[in-house]
Amino acid sequence: MDGAPAIETSPAVLILLGPPGAGKGTQARLLEEEFGLVQLSTGDLLRAAVAAGTDAGKAAKAVMEAGDLVSDDIVIAILRDRLGDADVQRGVILDGFPRTTVQASALDALLLETGQKINAAISLEVDDGEMVTRISGRYTCGGCGEGYHDTFKQPETAGTCDKCGAADMKRRADDKAETVGQRLQAYHAQTAPLISYYDGKGVLQSVDAMGNIHNIAAALAQIVRDATRPN
Ligand code: ADP
Numbered sequence: 217m218d219g220a221p222a223i224e225t226s227p228a229v230l231i232l233l234g235p236p237g238a239g240k241g242t243q244a245r246l247l248e249e250e251f252g253l254v255q256l257s258t259g260d261l262l263r264a265a266v267a268a269g270t271d272a273g274k275a276a277k278a279v280m281e282a283g284d285l286v287s288d289d290i291v292i293a294i295l296r297d298r299l300g301d302a303d304v305q306r307g308v309i310l311d312g313f314p315r316t317t318v319q320a321s322a323l324d325a326l327l328l329e330t331g332q333k334i335n336a337a338i339s340l341e342v343d344d345g346e347m348v349t350r351i352s353g354r355y356t357c358g359g360c361g362e363g364y365h366d367t368f369k370q371p372e373t374a375g376t377c378d379k380c381g382a383a384d385m386k387r388r389a390d391d392k393a394e395t396v397g398q399r400l401q402a403y404h405a406q407t408a409p410l411i412s413y414y415d416g417k418g419v420l421q422s423v424d425a426m427g428n429i430h431n432i433a434a435a436l437a438q439i440v441r442d443a444t445r446p447n
């Protein structure tokens with residue numbers, strides 16, 4: 217690496233790849249806690265824009281509800297803004313971005329500007345059939361963001377969060393069974409090609425994401441440790 221400093225000081229950049237329901241958000245939250253990184257979810261940023269009624273949010277709302285991808289211009293602009301914030305300077309876990317080859321090139325250009333590199337792009341490998349069940353049963357605490365599931369993880373008292381006690385469970389508008397199929401299709405058509413894109417750059421890592429959350433988390437943590445070790 218000509219010109220690079222002997223000690224790597226620039227903030228880490230990790231990418232989580234995988235279809236909707238693969239557990240990107242769950243795993244990103246665990247990595248945040250363990251490594252002091254910041255999860256950047258373009259889905260969360262877009263939902264916040266929709267809730268705030270910004271121009272970007274107005275343009276994104278119907279597209280998201282149909283399970284299609286929001287336009288690259290909107291998503292790239294939102295991500296670029298967020299990457300400028302002070303709290304992300306220790307490093308980021310990109311969750312749900314990039315989702316198209318145009319977004320991947322835009323990210324490369326952004327990182328070139330800031331002198332950063334991608335430490336790892338981690339592909340969470342899962343079966344499509346299982347994803348529909350996982351997604352259509354899930355809901356989240358509006359108070360603290362803890363995730364729950366009708367079948368796999370119910371709170372001790374129905375409707376009340378085990379973690380923070382709030383009684384404010386939320387389901388995403390696009391988690392309906394009808395929309396999940398379209399989201400999976402968009403994933404295979406537009407996002408799955410990024411797996412070979414990052415393989416070609418030598419930063420791809422694949423993890424079997426069908427098993428136990430804690431085993432998957434341990435595998436991811438090891439990858440992050442190896443990929444961010446100064447050398
Ligand atoms: P999931 O990964 O479970 O589908 P997200 O919260 O990441 O959920 O995304 C929800 C929706 O937000 C997507 O279906 C899409 O409409 C939109 N979205 C999120 N990230 C992007 C992106 N990088 N490019 C285009 N659309 C996006």
Ligand code: ZN
Nearest residue numbers: 357360377380
């Ligand atoms: Zn809660």
